[in-house]
Amino acid sequence: MVVEVGEAEARPKIIGARVQRVEDPRLLTGHGTFIDDINLPGTLHIAFARSDYAHARITRVDTADAAAMPGVFGVFTASDISDLFNPIRATSRMADYHATELPVLAGSKARFVGEPVVAVAAESRYLAEDAAEKIYISYEELGAVVDPVAAAEPDAPVLHDDVGSNVILTRTFMRGDVDEAMASAPIRVGDSFRMHRKTPTAMENRGYLADYDQGRRALTLHSTSQVPGIVRDALVEMLDIPGNRLRVVAPDVGGGFGGKGALYREEVLVCVLARLLGRPVKWLSDRMEDLMSTNQAFDERIEAELACDEQGHILGLRAEVTGDVGAYSAYPWTATVEPVQVVSFLPGPYRVPHYRGRVRGVTTSKAPMGAYRGVGRPISTFVMERLIDMAAAKLSLDPLEMRRRNMVRAEEFPYKAASGIVWDRAGFMECLDAVTERLDYQGLRESQAEARERGRWVGIGLASYAELTGLGSRIAVAPGMPVNTGTESANIRIDSSGAVTAYFGIASHGQGLETTLAQVVAEELGVRVGDVEVIHGDSAIVAHGTGTYASRSAVLAGGAAIMSARAVREQVLKAASHILEADAGDIDAANGKIFVKGTDKSISFRDLARAVYSEMGRLPREVREDIELEATRTYDPFFGTATPATHLAMLEIDPETYQVKILRYGVAEDCGRIINPLIADGQVHGGVAQGIGAALMEEVVYDDAGQILTASLMDYVVPTAAEIPSMEVIHLETELPNNIGGFRGMGEGGTIGAPAAIANAIADALALNVNELPMTPERLFRLVGKQQE
Amino acid sequence: MKPPAFEYLAPASLDEAVAALADDEAKVLAGGQSLVPMLNFRLLAPSLLVDINRIPGLDYIEDNGAGGLRVGALTRHYSLETSELVLQRFPILNAAMRYVAHLAIRNRGTIGGSLCHGDPAAELPGLMLLLDAKMKTTQRTIAAADFYQGALETALADDEILTEIQLPALADETGWGFEEFARRSGDFALTAVGATVGEGAARIVVIGAHDTPLRLTAAEALFPDIDAVVAAAQAEVSPNDDLHASADYRRHLVGVLTRRALAAAI
Amino acid sequence: MIKVTVNGVTFEREVEPRLSLADFLRHELGLTGTHVGCEQGVCGACTIILNGDSVRACLCFAVQADGCEIETVEGLGTVDNMDPLQQSFQAHHALQCGFCTPGMLMTGVDLLRKYPLATDAEIREGLSGNLCRCTGYEHVVQAIRAVVEANNGG
16 A cells, blocks of 8 residues: 555656555565575574683584484584685774684684584474583683773783784874864863663564575575675675575565674574585574674773863864774674774764874674664764763853854865764754754753752753765775675666566665665656565675665665666657657656656556567567666765764653653754655654663673673663653755765664763753763662762 | 473363372473573473463452452463452552563463562562462462562472462551562562551562562561661662662662652552 | 464464474464564564463463464454554554564554553553564554544544
8 A cells, every 4th residue: 555646647756755665564464574484395493502601712512412312413513514615704904903703603712602603403493402402512711801991901811813912903083183282272071981782682583594406506595684795795705606506585674773784604504504414404593692692782982082162162082992892803894893983973063173083992702793773873972972061061051052163064064074074065053953943942941940940850962963874985884895885786677567676785674665765766767656666685686786784775775776767767768759659858757657748648657568578560670679678777876975963852860769761852864855754754763762772771791701691681671662752853954965866874863863862861960971871770870879979 | 492392281170280290390380471481591491381271260359258359370460450359459459560561471471370480579479478468279378478488489389389369358548559660661670669558557568679579577667757667678678789780779779669659558 | 282263263283382382373374474582571573362362472382272262463454454553553654674563463452452542651551562673662652542543433
């Protein structure tokens, strides 16, 4: 059921309409196809024996009892499979970065609790788990590496002997002479900030099903992947199977948030075993495995200091960042992806004349750090926005005014930020104004003052930021990687029945791209949304495509859709011009009909396709041969585009229990030309909810021995409907970005702004510094207690 | 997270169930809302599950004829939450039920199962202590005060089944208060306090701040000096540090919630 | 041998005692609309209706459902004829990845039967046993609110 827009003959505005999603009917009726909904006959199920130790030498593995269990087809250790694939490491040309090998099974050493050591293949998951319990592994402990600061010391136990140090990356961003600027500044504020470790927790756990066709020597991997193209290319190298016989398909995927945007060892393993055993092999993560082994995020320590003049104008900013990157450098993004973004985005949407951000990434015996929604920017925004508020407080300046004085203004674009990022013209100040006007910031301040007089702890927090989205080839998502993330392709085809199919290299997993890309194609081609079938998430359908991550799909795939649809439309008009005997320039297409403007002469896409493909003789041969109702185009936005936003949170803290209740929440953001406001709202809501989780609840905890304490959903606390407030979302469209669709990426933003806005609101309510997130009731209790002492 | 293999028996009578429990690796399966997760995590590996859900006559809420109630062990939480009789006699039970997990868990989870699992952070065991309930089993009747012996440890023998909870009448004009603090809606309590006040005396029970649900007798004795009660309550509990809250914070919450529960009860 | 009626169709199957009801529905009966997210009763993705009440299918063994009536998401409405709750979810964009959605719907069905849902706070409380990571719950609350209002003649 699709909402139709506009009159039959008029050119409808499909881009920008609140079109209901085409994905929904199947997902609402239980007819989606998620990874575990695919059942191939003869499938073997994998369970792992995973390391119980944070950092230990594996001295002996006894699999005899397990192998003898009923229903067990095979038990595999690292040495059993080491000859069956080529090893892989996440390389980068970035200086001062050292790649670590990503083993499939831990061989001589285990480096975090939950690392897979032995795999059992059995007739069912139940039997596989029975056997996994009978695997006996002897370990010799090598000392857990839990604290990244201690791990960076020369005498710390080293996780990767071939690297020789736990510090696997260092980088510095600089502008001007920050030390000089700080030394002479009248106002300085600073603190040690800490953002704790988080995990994406998509509702669907990861899962992989490999199917090897022995006759064709062809492998199909069904994977809950956001990046099937990247996985395909990596597996081609690892398995020595050419890409035309190695296909990676993402079925319906139950959320990712970055956690499914990397190559995982379990997906390599099922491929290796499927080829070895000649049967389909499936591994489905359970929730405990997900919480222990899916790439995690955040976990950054930041020493930061901001200087400004007496009017609040920023003079300088400096920061030292230590990123806890976990046990391995995740493929393909490398361990640089998050820590480096913290320092490259730290200056925020502000004019910062002098800057130095230094970062180091340190391996620890924890699950690897990967790319999670917002990547680095939730942390940089938390720190910078706290510093802005701290400076405002010191100057007795309203936080809103402090931001106005420093934010990049309309006339300053394009603006080169202190870390080198170039912001194109976007509604930085407009977002700040819009959200504070819509929620009546002054009115909120007055009601806050009233509440405070009655002893209530009410606070208001602002958070402004800009992210760089829709990155083209000039600005890679993670610089120096051997993966091109700067282009996407689309293939659009009208078949002999007149139906339109659009193939993409992206992999929608909740973003609704089957709908938004259909809107783009429909508008450009002149058909209805329901006439376009969008196919995605399959490495075999376009020559190159990397997937859905980094707020890129609307910009890149949307751009490729426009280019290909325009190319097909030209062909359609050419054919129609012969059939309708009119000049192509007088012909238009809308709502699935091709017509001569101002006349009643028209033809449907179906009849046009029949004329081209089937009814030989309707078009002269030379005309037919010149018409190709199909086009493939690749779009490269070359640079990226800024997506700015300001969040506003008003909350109340119970002065006795320290429970935080969010009273108001507003977001104003500029994502350029909106394809579907319904979907854009949903992206913001979901992002904010995850940001609220990061601000108040969600935390992966490892103890001193490197044991993970949050391996269940009782202990890893994600917000429910009862903790998330209603939100107001304002979409602004200032100047359209310089890309073909005028789109800006917006999938991650909510998660970037919310932690900072809430931290600022809590600090405002308590008149205390908040330098650590999540601010759990326990931490609030201690924070307030410390002040009262 | 698949459970280990076990045998399964769904007896039609209590006698049959008790006989089956002679196998010392057997466990009773009631609502299963705590037991099944433990099986799925492979924290338990019983040889036999004795499913008592098919035993007739264990799901009821009845007037005991003396102003109190008898509640069958297989009564579901949702029945307690919505029972008119419970609302008349023990409104604190209805009120507390809305803190128990979520609808789907309350639909399936049984009163007897929750009491026998005996999670120190669960609401029902504490409420039984507060309301001076008696636990009728296949062998005897045990006072709630004697029922909880340690964390997840009850006085029940391995082959003993809880069949009925007997709630004696509250004195006329008894006031009540139930205050809970959890991190999220439906989570186990970080701490909860239930209090009744009647005939000039208070009864106070704390949940989640001790190995077992704990009646605060020393604090009760200081009633109606609320400040003294609160101080005594905080001294009486011995909470643990865990992932979600420190002992200090829990002790602090005991004070806050005791004060609030008493204020509601008075 | 157990006999269960699912969405009006009766099935007889031999099952191992430890087989969860969720795995039974999904893998023995092929009703893959019921999703499994945590196997510990927290996430709510596997919520189904058992003898008229919503329950977690991951916390129930298939053997226990012998003789029972079960409703799953497949029983609500079809792709071409969705029921009012499903339609409201689509109209309000109350789902993104769709993985939690079957559980949300089945919880919604039971909440709508049992509670007045007079306020959004009550709806949020009622949904708090169903985790969603995509929507931030806002549109889910709106979708259920719209059905409450329609049922109340609003």
